[in-house]
Amino acid sequence: MRRFVLGVAAVTLVAGGASIGVFLYGTNAPAASAVGGPTPQNAAKSIMTPTRPPPETFARVFAPCAHCHQIGDGARATSGPVLTDIVGRRAARTDYPYSQAMIRSGLTWDDTTLRRFLAKPSDVVPGTRMFFKGLQHDEIDPLIEFLKKPNLDENG
Template identity: 40%
Template sequence: MRQFILGAALALLAPLAAQAQDAAAGEKLFAQCKACHAFGKNGVGPDLKGTVGRKAGTHEGYNYSAALKDSGLTWDEATLHKWLANPKGLVPGTKMIYAGLKDEKKVSDLIAYLKTQQ
């Protein structure tokens, strides 16, 4: 009976493990972001070091759009998911020129990588 329960539990958890965030895959995805973003300095886009947990539009030394500064958002995982999928949908009037990443797994991986850059 124990083996049956253990087997059933593993079968239920396997899909969750497949959905786990992968920071290494996120680092590869970040290559697309490097055209505008870096860690430790502003560029075309703001410095992304320490983004997770930060209030949107507040990194010192970057000229954010009024829309982002006034958004009231904080970059938690849920907000980053929405932002990375559709920046202009989440914050109309943002300066960010990016159509969005539609693959949920890739978004999760990218967020996992951003979390390593605190």
């Protein structure tokens, strides 16, 4: 009984955010209790649903974007929307709180719109919340190729 009460206290602490860093990637998570079955640690893990960004997010060519975006299978919205399969898609179509500017842009992301947007986002979508100064032109085409087909062999 005593063990159970202590366990509940631990879950509350984690759910309250006190140990978020520990569970985010699960690397430092304490080993499951020897008793087996549901443990406070396992409950906390499922609450925090720890996941790493997909490996494509760490590709070199994607480095200027990775502070704010994830890409690849299982990518999640972070401070920016998921960019998996972005090329060919209309703007502002993922589960993410876009700015009105992006929602109303009417853009479809293709080579032309991405080239312009990535050179200077605020010129193409005035009022966008993507605060990014833009890339040099020679950086843009390799990045668009990567967005079309994230490939760690060539870009990792």
